[in-house]
Amino acid sequence: MNALSKIAETEKYDQYYDKYGDFGEVIGRLISEEAKKQSTLRTEENSLESVQNFLNELNETEGKGSIKKREKLIEARFSQLNRLGSKYLSKILLGSSRHGVSDGLVARAIAKAWNAPVEEVRTAYMITGDIGKVAELTKNKELGKVEIKYHRPFLPMLAEMSDSAGDIKEELGYCLCEEKLDGVRIQIHKDGEIKFYTRNLNRVTSNFPELVKGLKKIDKALLKSFLDEPVFG
Numbered sequence: 635m636n637a638l639s640k641i642a643e644t645e646k647y648d649q650y651y652d653k654y655g656d657f658g659e660v661i662g663r664l665i666s667e668e669a670k671k672q673s674t675l676r677t678e679e680n681s682l683e684s685v686q687n688f689l690n691e692l693n694e695t696e697g698k699g700s701i702k703k704r705e706k707l708i709e710a711r712f713s714q715l716n717r718l719g720s721k722y723l724s725k726i727l728l729g730s731s732r733h734g735v736s737d738g739l740v741a742r743a744i745a746k747a748w749n750a751p752v753e754e755v756r757t758a759y760m761i762t763g764d765i766g767k768v769a770e771l772t773k774n775k776e777l778g779k780v781e782i783k784y785h786r787p788f789l790p791m792l793a794e795m796s797d798s799a800g801d802i803k804e805e806l807g808y809c810l811c812e813e814k815l816d817g818v819r820i821q822i823h824k825d826g827e828i829k830f831y832t833r834n835l836n837r838v839t840s841n842f843p844e845l846v847k848g849l850k851k852i853d854k855a856l857l858k859s860f861l862d863e864p865v866f867g
Contacts, residue, residue: 646664646667647660647664650663650664657724657725657728658720658721658722658724658725658728659721661712661720661721661724662717662718662719662720662721662724663717665712665713665715665717665720666716666717666720680714680715680719685723685726688707688711689726691707692704692707692708693836693837694837695707696837696838696839696840697840698840700840708727711723712724737759737765738756740765741755741756741759741765741768742755744765744768744769744772745772747769747772747773748772748773748775750772750777754777754778755768755772755777757777757780758771758772758777758780759789760788760789761780761781761782761788761789762780762786762788763786763787763788763789763835782860784823784824784825784858784860785823785825785827785829787821787823787831787835787837788821789835790819790821790833790862792833815864815866816864817864817865817866818832818864818865818866819832819833819862819863819864819865820832820838820842820861820862820863820864820865821833821835821860821861821862822849822859822860822861822862822863823860824849824852824856824857824858824859824860824861825858826857826858828846828849828850830842830845830846842865845865
């Protein structure tokens, strides 16, 4: 909203949201109205590739002053979009596209498109965390080359729901239980350089400078390591 307030009249936000009930639609209309007032000529290329490059740049922006840098990137991109472009880019940024297509469905489609085992496609997706990269690897018959790499986050293992403790014991046969404390789940990659990623694979290294400092002093046995840990503040 900080970036948006610089390029659109956000005072109308509540009024429009009550009317349309969709954040993306509201953003699109606000920016479109502002463009008409300023007679802005929108000539920026908005191909899928250019949008992906923008998202990559946004994701890679970190460190001191990163919030301001991201705001400027968002401001610049939205100032070049029409109503529909603004609507759908805002949905992408907020993860609220509501298109009904899951990662699992896309993985099955990729497997079917290039006649590949769906389990191999899913495994490659878990390792790379990038469904687009998986499609490229599948097309080129290179799924067997996929491996975990430092500083390329992979999808975390997630727990499954169960109806009762008895069902869990029956399923696993033997298990240990411990108290769960709520924290931020962080994936840590340490290979000379240290980087932190969230469970959504967003890089957040700059958010934890004190942990980076501590990890630099860690035992040499963990000089190169992957850690998947909850972080408590």
